[in-house]
Amino acid sequence: MIEKLKENWFVVLVAVILIAAVGYYTYDTNKGKLPGKKVDGKDVVASIGDTDFFADDLYLELYGDESSSSSAGTQVLFSYFERAVVDAAVSVDDEMKTNIATAVTSVKQNYEGQESTLLSQLQAAGYSSLDDLELYFTHSFKMQKLIGDAYAKDLDNLFTPIYEEKNSRVVSHILVTISDFNNITEEEQAKMDAIDQALADGEDFAEVAKEYSDDGSASDGGNLGYVDSDSSLVTEFKEAALAAEKGVVTDWVQTEYGYHKILVTETDKEALMENEDIRNDIYAAIEKANPDLNAQIIWETGQELGVEFANENVENAIKSYLGIEDEK
Amino acid sequence: MKKLLTVCAFALLVTLSGCKDATTSLSDGNDALITVGNTTITKNDVYTGLKSENGVTAIISKLTAYIVDQEVPVTDEMMSEAQSTMQSFKDTVGEENWSTFLSSMGYENEQQYLEERALLSVRASQLTSKYITDNYDEIKENYQIRKLRIFQTTDSSIAAEVQEKVKNGELTIEEAVNQYDSVTTTYDGSEQILTNASGLGSDIWENIMAVTEDNTLLDLYQYSSDLSNFYVIEVVSVDVPLEEAQSTIEGLSTIADDAFAYYLDKYNFTVYDIDLYNGIQSQKASYIVQDN
Secondary structure, eight states, rough: HHHHHHHTTHHHHHHHHHHHHHHHHHHHHHHHOOOOETTEEEEEEETTEEEEEEHHEEEEEOOTTTTTTTSSSHHHHHHHHHHHHHHOOOOOOEEEEHHHHHHHHHHHHTTOOOHHHHHHHHHHOOOOOOGHHHHHHHHHHHHHHHHHHHHHHHHHHHHHHHHHHTOOEEEEEEEEEOOOOTOHHHHHHHHHHHHHHHTTTTTTTHHHHHHOSGGGGGGGGEEEEETTTTSOOOHHHHHOOOOOOOOOOOOOETTEEEEEEEEEEEEEHHHHHOOOOOOOOOHHHHHHTTHHHHHHHHHHHHHHOOEEEEHHHHHHHHHHHHHHOOOO | OOHHHHHHHHHHHHHHOOOOOOOOOOOOTTTTEEEEEEEEHHHHHHHHHHHHHHHHHHHHHHHHHHHHHHHEEEEEEEHHHHHHHHHHHHHHHHHHHHHHHHHHHOOOOHHHIIIIIHHHHHHHHHHHHHHHTTTTHHHHHTTTEEEEEEEEEEEOOOOOOHHHHHHHHHHOOHHHHHOOSSSOOSOOSSSSEEEESSOOOHHHHHHHTTTOOSSSEOOOEEETSSSEEEEEEEEESSSOOOHHHHHHTTTTTTTHHHHHHHHHHHTTTEEEOHHHHHHHHHHOOOGGGOOO
């Protein structure tokens, strides 16, 4: 044996150097790393005194009742299910890629120095680290696409009842802010008079809004977009906007903000459905009117992709979470 | 020789695979809970999600149970308090909803709730007091506990006048508070037990700490760093007994965490999962007591 080693002294030398290097590398790379622990082949999460807390037990405790739709486990499982469905059903195109990148950059900038807050919010949404931010937005945009496509396919059926019940329309306005309604200043009155004169002279409402309106919508010609009876607007404004006829500028309407001139620019259902600028508002109105619809879309898309559950408890819990009733 | 080199290569491979922070998995973690198309959602996936959402809270609750078992034996009074707390909560929830509530919270019966929730809470509340009692000397040193009398004003000339009068024995600080326009009631001239966390500026506190004799008036009136407040301070006691300091210490915002960290260290708390480690680090950094 010794003779053999002597004959191959060079290989032995290389082996010794290699072993020393491995030893040092092991020491160096494990330095500062959190060590793990197993007992009887099971992972230990933490220990105190002579007590070990096992991953298996922690899972059961955290999951809660497997058959309950309100257990923490069902909620987490649903979020994974939802992501699996959108991941399989929607692919990322160039536009979505850009949107994701923009959103990630913007959030990172907004949360600079507050990363722990961002992490908490990501964790609350079922993600584990800041590295998951891109994943979060990927799922989010995919979800929007999936839901949006489903709405678009059945838009007429979904929107018609809302249109008929909630008086849907597109609204613009011009605002003159008033500091004290009991003592309207000369300047405030002069502005209102100028607006009245311009409109009476037939000037375009949007141009007048751009020139005179004190509202943030001025740069967009006073356009407030989609409005219906559910819109979050001050009561006096909403009532006047919903009562106004298309193309007719209202008298001055007083609200807590000041005086408004209101113009309804569209009430036709087909035109509203075709207007891409208000598409998201219409989708929001559809979602509000049909609170279980998105869950139904997720479920049906999952069914198309093929879903298998580990057992009946899990299946029933997820169905119950989604508000899906068994077909009789 | 080939064998030798093979062994070396294997050792390198093993080393490389072990060079990261530990994370934990379930024994049956690869079992699928749901399969959607080609995507499988495993128990480990859900475990990871649950761990990041509520893992820290669950572990801290387990640690609390362990520590109180070691440190706070159950007394009849505690049991009685726990039963009373539970009964009061039961009345709020309503007898008819009680079983549903217990089961939704994961308790099998009322007895389990009593022992694992109500009684644990009562025992845990004793932990900080016990820590203070057992470690008072150290706490006294860390928080620099002193008994003081303080006159506070926003007017430096009044502060100078009071300083002079108290120094000459014409007035006590308590009398000065009654006579002059003291701006707040935080320091009302009576004897108060204060700590270095009480809100007086660090320079002022340094001067207080320089006093070694009881009943010593600081030579000069003190002032806040923005010169908006002026103080005349008498150090009544440099060695405050526990009985007098207990309630002040219990009121310190950091003391409960100090106590818990102390017991975690005492019982060698160790985390073996990097996600939980990071979670605890970000929520309760002082609870990490292990050396990696």
